[in-house]
Amino acid sequence: MAAPSAAGLARRLRAWLPRLTQVRWSRYNPSYLEPEVNKELYQKPLEELSEEEKEKMELKAVRPIKAAPPTLSSSVFSDPMISKFTNMMMKNGNKVLARSLMSQTLEAIKRKQLEKYHKAPEDEKEAIECNPYVIFHQALKNCQPIIGLNSITRGGKTYQVPVPLKDNRKRFLAMKWLITECRENKNRRTLMPEKLSQELLQAFNNEGPVIKKKHVLHKMAEANRAYAHFRWW
């Protein structure tokens, strides 16, 4: 039969190849540093810099620097969190669609907030936040869990151990929960921007299914508090 012989050939081929390069590598030399795009940092005069910043500047003057990626720009409109979120929403590399969905979401948020603003009485008008970027950042912050669960196997049984999470992991979980929530729990007729704006506004006010999921995770971590000593890192 064709299948076993093909598999045997592939196995023999793979074993014959020498190990070429490591799995996680990059085209840049490890001495290359990340680029800094913020214009204001460069216009600060030398006296205002702190010790650490002066050291960093000296290091940057000597080492080569990587090229800025196409998503990064010095304009006011480019935000690293928004680009990260757009990349996570992207499917099959269709960045155009993801970006348009993101801009439609921000527009929808602005429209809803403006509606609320115009309907509200005078004294409540100042409390309503209209800037969609501020709402996005605050909603993500509200969705971030503080503590997570890791599975550790001891003596055959797998326990869920509460573990502190790194910043990157917290942001990733918040964004992932928002996106899965929007993709699954909606009617067939509602479009993604509509649903996402709804979720973001709810998260901004500390309500909604994503915040509930975060609280559930916290409760599970509290319940499994007894196993916290299993953590060795």
Next chain:
Amino acid sequence: EIQWGEDGRPFHFLFYTGKQSYYSLMHETYEKLLNAQKYQDQLIAQDLPPQKNKRNLAGSRWLTKIELEEMLLEKLTDNDYSRFILLLEKLMTLPCGDMEEKYVQKFSKEVPVQLQKVVIEPLKYDERGVAFSTAEGGRKTARATAVVYDNGTGKITVNGIDILHYFPVLQDREQLLFPFQFLDRVGKHDMVCTVSGGGRSAQAGAIRLASAKALRSFVTEKEVEFMRQAGLLTPDPRVKERKKPGQEGARRKFTWKKR
């Protein structure tokens, strides 16, 4: 070279580890580290402020694995080498006395920092008396040449077509304007570019690099340094990774079948 005496006893106390010179080196370095920590503890006990040692970041690098192997006359693994370098780094963070400086200098090499002084071309003047400068840039398979004119209105033309029509996507136009926006010269220059090869994002990146290189002649040296630190002047080395035999793509393996 025989490393044991007549009675069969080896001379070096770490002979039976197999890599005696490597392990004795690690031993010595760790002893220096402990001494430095004791010194720091004494300083703290006497309530003196902790000293910070200045390391010239520019000129020195650690020995490579091959150079270390030559020094020790033994084979090393990557793991061994990285552990040694980590120890040295840790030693450098503590306030080293002069003694340890000499010891550490044995393992560092001077790198003559000749940050290729790139020659900035002078401005050329065309028939109307307007200053302009040309530069080339590339990204993946795209190659672009850009001509940046002074005293302009901010019009940008690509292959004879306006950028609004050539790059319908907002991200590409943002990339084209990035160098101008960084230098606060958005409406002051005109640009005419030609680009070929690559896809839409690669062409945008190529034009960005070309325009940044061309703008170097219009701008002070400090701003050129700022542009370099913002990542505008390095050509992006990332290209499509080749497909390997025995796999479906560059990384994706064939479906694993149990039998």
